[in-house]
Amino acid sequence: MSTLKDHIAKASERYSGTFKNGGLKSPPSRHFIFVTCMDARIDTHAAFGIGPGEAHVIRNAGGSAADALRSIVISQQLLGTREVAIIKHTKCGMDGLPNEMVHATVLKNLGIEAIGELKTRNMIDFLPVGGGITHGVKEDVKLLKTSSLVPRDIEITGWIYDVDSGATTRVC
Template sequence: MAAAAEFIKGNEPYAAQFGDKKSLVISPRKCVAIVTCMDGRLDPAAHLGLKEGDAAVIRNAGGLVSEALRSLIISQRLLGTREVAVFHHTDCGMLHFNTPQLRNIVKDAAPGDADIAARIDAIDFHEFSDVEESIKKDVEWLKEQPLIPEDIAITGWVYEVETGKVRQVV
């Protein structure tokens, strides 16, 4: 709870300068959904120049589109987004482990527990070994996804944790 205990204090300056943001609406102003990694070094609003209300931002480990599909459907069909920008990033944690290793970590923490073993063996963590290839693969997956309308514009990007720069891959 050490981090959570600091939230109230951390929120004070933000709330004090909240201004008229209560007038923002639920649908993103720029009609864009961003899929990106949960990595704490990434601040999509800051590095893309976005403000509150501009975009739907969907985050998970790696910024994987398959895991973001549920949220993308909501953002497109109910919130009116017409564009998806997928971001993966350099030095992503997804480059530094593989599914068997992570399964073993979980199993080793619960020795002899067959239920835990079965549950973790059912999860593929979709690690990747090349960030450019993974972004191309994810954009391709989205373009071929029947639940994503044909006219949704899809782009793929890499964010560099070393420089703070973004570059478009596809």
């Protein structure tokens, strides 16, 4: 069975063999931030039309703005990005996921010490999407628009990516 380390070694050989993107600058040339879910079905660069060096893509479970905030501050304050798109998606596993269920699974699989670490790392809230995906998008846009960590003149929009059609539709 192929392991991840074998997979990476092979992919690297293939990719670097024809690599032509050396010398790109670190600040994204389009000044865009995409915040989206880690869901394996989303090919962010193809779906959202992003090329190498053009944008920051911040991914986490559920495409949470609160979870992404640390990276958003770095992106905007140190690397000059100017616009943010929050893109959640249909059929997201974080939609309505109860925190209690995650806690019970962590306790069963990893033990009581792991629950203690969730508390010390301030990770008790796994930031599930509440009230449906559309509501979740609006709430996250509102979070960024009212955050003192995001400048008032930054444009922030909210979207939903459909994992069955590949379409991304504006919510707000």
